[in-house]
Amino acid sequence: xxxxxxxxxxxxxxxxxxxxxxxxxxxxxxxxPCMNDAWLLTENDLIKDFGSMQSFPTGLHYDTEINxxxxxxxxxxxxxxxxxxxxxxxxxxxxDRIHGLSYEEIAKRGGGILNSAKRMQEIGESELFDISLERxxxxxxxxxxxxxxxxxxxxxxxGEIKMLxxxxxxxxxxxxxxxxxxxxxxAFPSEYRENHEGYIQLIIEEMLPSVVDEGxxxxxxxxxxxxxxxVDETDRLLSAATKYGLKPKIHAxxxxxxxxxxxxxxxxxxxxDHLETMDDDEVACLQNSNTxxxxxxxxxxFLAMHYQPARKLIDAGLAVAxxxxxxxxxxxSGNMNFILSLACTQMRMTPEEAVNACTINGxxxxxxxxxxxTIARGKKARFIITKPMSSLAYLPYAFGESxxxxxxx
Numbered sequence: 286x287x288x289x290x291x292x293x294x295x296x297x298x299x300x301x302x303x304x305x306x307x308x309x310x311x312x313x314x315x316x317x318p319c320m321n322d323a324w325l326l327t328e329n330d331l332i333k334d335f336g337s338m339q340s341f342p343t344g345l346h347y348d349t350e351i352n353x354x355x356x357x358x359x360x361x362x363x364x365x366x367x368x369x370x371x372x373x374x375x376x377x378x379x380x381d382r383i384h385g386l387s388y389e390e391i392a393k394r395g396g397g398i399l400n401s402a403k404r405m406q407e408i409g410e411s412e413l414f415d416i417s418l419e420r421x422x423x424x425x426x427x428x429x430x431x432x433x434x435x436x437x438x439x440x441x442x443x444g445e446i447k448m449l450x451x452x453x454x455x456x457x458x459x460x461x462x463x464x465x466x467x468x469x470x471x472a473f474p475s476e477y478r479e480n481h482e483g484y485i486q487l488i489i490e491e492m493l494p495s496v497v498d499e500g501x502x503x504x505x506x507x508x509x510x511x512x513x514x515x516v517d518e519t520d521r522l523l524s525a526a527t528k529y530g531l532k533p534k535i536h537a538x539x540x541x542x543x544x545x546x547x548x549x550x551x552x553x554x555x556x557x558d559h560l561e562t563m564d565d566d567e568v569a570c571l572q573n574s575n576t577x578x579x580x581x582x583x584x585x586x587f588l589a590m591h592y593q594p595a596r597k598l599i600d601a602g603l604a605v606a607x608x609x610x611x612x613x614x615x616x617x618s619g620n621m622n623f624i625l626s627l628a629c630t631q632m633r634m635t636p637e638e639a640v641n642a643c644t645i646n647g648x649x650x651x652x653x654x655x656x657x658x659t660i661a662r663g664k665k666a667r668f669i670i671t672k673p674m675s676s677l678a679y680l681p682y683a684f685g686e687s688x689x690x691x692x693x694x
Contacts, residue, residue: 286328286329286348286349287326287327287328287346287347287348287349288327288328288347288348288350289325289326289345289349289350289351290324290325290327290351290670291324291338291341291350291351291352291353292322292324292338292352292353292354293322293323293324293325293353293356293358294321294322294354294355294357295319295320295321295323295358295677296320296321296323296325296335296358297319297357297358297359297660297677298319298359298360298641298644298645298659299318299319299659299660299661300318300659300661301661301662302661302662302663305655305659305661306645306654307649308577308645308649308654309641309645309646310599310602310603310605311599311600311602311604312602314599314604314605314641314642314646315635315637315638316637317637317640317641317677319677320335320336321337322338322339323336323337323338324337324338324341325358325660325668326345326347327666327693329666330665331664331665332662332663332664332666334662335660335662351670353670354673355673355674356670356672356674356690357669357670357674357677357680358668358669358670358671359640359644359660359668359669359671359677360430360644360645360657360658360659360660360668360669361428361430361431361644361657361668361692361693361694362428362429362430362431362621362622362647362669363429363430363644363645363647363648363650363651363653363657364424364429364431364432364433364608364609364611364619364621364647365432365464365556365558365577365579365608365647365650365651366433366556366558366579366581366608366609366610367432367435367609367610367612368434368435368437368438368611368612369417369420369424369432369611369619370417370434370435370436370448370451370455371401371405371417371613372404372408372413372416372438373401373404373408373613374613374617375397375400375401375613375614375617376617378391378396378397378400378614382588382589388540388588388614392472393512395475397472397614398438398471398472398614399440399472399474400614401438401613401614402438402440402441402444402472402474404438405438405439405440405444405447405448406441406444410447410450410451413447413448413451414451414454414455417452417455418458420611421455421458421460423619424609424611424619425460425461425694426689426692427621427689427692428669428689429461429621430461430462430657430665430667430694431461431463431464431647431651431653431667432461432462432463432464433463433464433466433608433650433651434452434455434463434464434465434466435465435466435467435468435471435506436448436449436452436466436467436468436469436471436502437468437469437470437471437472437506437508438471440469440471440472440473440474441474442487442492442495445467445469445492445496446492446496446501449465449467449496449501450499452465453465453499453500453501460694461667462651462653462657462665464504464651464652464653465501465503465504466502466503466504466505466506466534467492467502467505467526467531468506468507469488469492470485470506470507470514470518470519470522471506471513472508472513473513481518485521488525489521489522489525493505493525493526493529494529496529496531497531502531503532504532504533504534504555505522505523505529505531505532505533505534506533506534506536507519507522507523507535507536508536509535509537509545509548509549510536510537510538510540510541510543510545511540511541511543512540515543515544516543516544516545516547516548519535519545520548520551520552523535523548523554524552532553532554532555533549533552533553533554533555534549534555534556534558535548535549535554535557535558536558536559537549537557537560538559538560538561538562538563538567539560539562539584540561540562541562542562542563542564542567543562545557546560546563546567546570546571547566547567547570549576550570550573550574550576553574553575553576554576555577555650555651555652556576556577556578557571557576557577557578557579558579558580558581558608558610559579559580559581559584559593559610560578560579560580560593560594560598561585561590561591561592561593563593563597563598568598568601568603571598571601571603572601572602572603577604577605577606577646577649577650578604578605578606579606579607579608579650580593580595580598580605580607580608580628580632580642581593581607581608581609581610582607582624582627582628582632583609583611583616583618583623583624583627584615584616585627585631586616586627587615587616587617587618588615592627592632593632594632595628595632595633595634595638596632596633596634599634599638604646604649605634605638605642605646606646606647606649606650607621607624607625607628607639607643607646608624608650609621609624621643622680622681622684622687622688623684624643625639625640625643625680625681626681626684628681629681629682630681630684636677636678636681637677639681640677640680644657644658644659645658646658666693667693667694668692668693669691669692670689670690670691670693671690672688672689672690674688
């Protein structure tokens with residue numbers, strides 16, 4: 286099936302095959318290649334060609350035409366950090382924070398991740414799949430065309446395997462590209478609170494082999510943070526993961542300068558995520574690496590924390606990705622459009638920088654940059670068609686308005 290999208294007001298994030306990039310960084314992030322008054326041709330699920338309406342090829346064959354007058358087309362969002370598979374929301378903790386409890390205080394009382402882990406034990410795999418599939422459909426409708434989903438609410442071999450099997454079943458729905466991260470090192474379960482070594486050995490000796498044997502994960506993630514997993518523990522876990530062929534990702538520097546950035550770079554992590562707390566040493570460490578800095582402003586917004594230093598990172602020449610951190614405790618939203626707006630309003634990113642961070646760099650943070658993230662011949666036909674807009678800046682500007690007309694996946 287050949288489908289022509291004609292009279293596109295602006296075709297955003299175009300890329301010629303000879304110029305394809307793995308990511309964009311520093312000053313490059315403020316450059317967003319676009320074409321005004323454009324057409325786009327897809328064949329089945331791939332982008333076949335595009336060009337200017339002024340030089341529309343005579344005799345071009347197509348089966349269906351969709352008129353996009355006044356509308357923008359841009360790649361679907363690539364959300365590289367989520368916890369979309371969870372059993373129940375945690376709105377009562379939201380109220381606790383209103384009454385003055387901190388994220389750490391809630392966790393110490395058995396809330397937070399441990400609360401989700403308790404509820405995970407109570408839900409069946411079939412029900413967990415059904416509610417997770419519903420969430421997946423919701424984020425797709427908001428423009429997400431690729432997503433990473435973590436385990437981490439099982440905190441036991443049975444619970445972690447259950448979550449990862451659900452993620453695998455979501456992959457098998459073939460709706461969008463999904464990458465799975467094994468995150469048993471999200472918190473220490475209650476029974477191992479005073480026996481960290483015992484839980485680490487359980488992850489390394491029992492969970493990891495089971496996960497790999499079933500082919501359930503692409504990455505291994507660790508929450509490297511004060512009160513969770515320290516640098517030495519993180520080092521051991523990522524070393525073990527590498528031996529099993531799982532590439533590292535890492536939660537780093539959300540609450541403190543945890544050393545997570547440095548240990549992530551040491552292990553050639555695909556990305557280090559969160560980064561609310563950064564100093565010059567961490568920035569310099571990332572400058573000498575190929576690790577993506579992934580920022581999660583939705584969590585900073587919902588927890589009323591300070592935002593990640595996007596300007597400092599970009600001005601230092603780094604590549605930055607944006608993701609939702611969709612989870613029941615610190616960011617109960619998978620809306621990448623809101624993340625785009627937060628990036629501009631709270632982290633002083635330009636619309637061009639924010640779109641790059643949500644598309645090509647988000648794809649790179651999942652190793653999908655050769656399939657997604659730009660409008661390029663041969664890449665997957667995954668894109669957003671907006672409602673008529675005056676300019677691209679209207680997308681982050683109109684944060685309370687749905688400007689998406691259609692999501693093509």
